[in-house]
Amino acid sequence: MAFHLSEESKERILKFYDISQVAFRFGFVPLIIFLGWSQTYPRPSLIRLLSPLAMTRS
């Protein structure tokens, strides 16, 4: 199984991969927070989700 890609397209794929990797690394947790925040009712206040002190207060 051999795939012969030109150097240029290989570079382009790697660059795209690098960018998507960074986007995934920093975007995944905010995505979860956004999904959870938007899909739950009543919507939780962001400060309770992000601050550890506010989280422990019940």
Added chain:
Amino acid sequence: MATIEEIRSEKSQLELAGLKVPDVVKQSLKATAQAPVVSHVLGLFDAVSKRRAAFGLSTPPKFEDFSREVEKEVLTTYYLVPGLRADVNYTSSVKPMFNVMQSFAVGNGRDNSYSFAGIYATNNVFLRGSLDSERALSAHIVGRLSPAVVGRIQAHSSERGTQAVYEVDVPFADSMLCLRAANPSLLDTKFTGMSSFNFAQSITSKLVLGVSGVWQRQSPDYPAQAGFDVGGRYASDKFVASGSISAQGILGLNYLQKFDERIQGAVSTNIDLTGMAAAMAGESPDSACTTTAAVKIDGPDQSTLRLQMDSHWKLGFVMERIVADTMRMTIGSELDQAKNTCKIGLGLQFESQSESVEAVMREMQTMSQEETKKYITVPPQ
């Protein structure tokens, strides 16, 4: 459990697993099935399926989970976190499940000092992400591809790169297939990465046999490696015994005995038959064989005590206890007599919920088990 007639008639094994098969495929399969040779083979397959269904076997656990009760529940290894650790957990909603957790840790030399994790789950999807203070992400994405088939992606991404593992679990009526690919890449002229399968088959209602195969090539310049692991598991109400031997020559034997509702004892032996693994880790050949004995005792107030001792005179204990309504404490220690070292760990977990979750919890206490199912999320795992 499907009846013999169901398996014999229109329902194929694929449909039992909950996979949707398009009509076009069904029709072409029907046409193929009427060809003389194929129909003969299918008849044989039918007969085997009929015999299998007649045994009334259930779906076994995954091959890698054969010794799960011993390794993940009784041994302290999984629970002991050296150093100080505090987790703050906030449950915002139960359906869909939405949780955030922040962890602070010091003095263990392994975990990062701070991490933020979020969990979002519905009945079909499970997402978990955790970003730590060294900007490394671990992500866990699980989804149902059909009511029974579960697909899973586990990724770890840091500045040094990304590792990703893709998995599919396909449960059948009396067997379980799990396919996995780690870091697959086609960019370097040849396929690199690791791919593996593991398969478990129920033989009787208590005995399960499993086989697993790995094929890997780390870099296109190196030759590919392949290996097989085989194993078995015998589980009754009172005890679970399992054993496996891997291609590298490592024999693992595990035994769990349930003495009581609250007390479980386990013995786990790992023997490196070739001594290669110990040599590669730079350890003496004595450490090629380790036997660990452990006890787990559940206390009346949801507290748990785990005690452990191994054949290299390493002693360990982990105690978990609910200190206050919202706080759980874990104390653990490991004493290595031979190396003269000691590890100690203290963990605190704070749990809190939003008002709506508390209201649901209060309501659920008065409900029957059937009714509570409407209010809780059962995500794929």
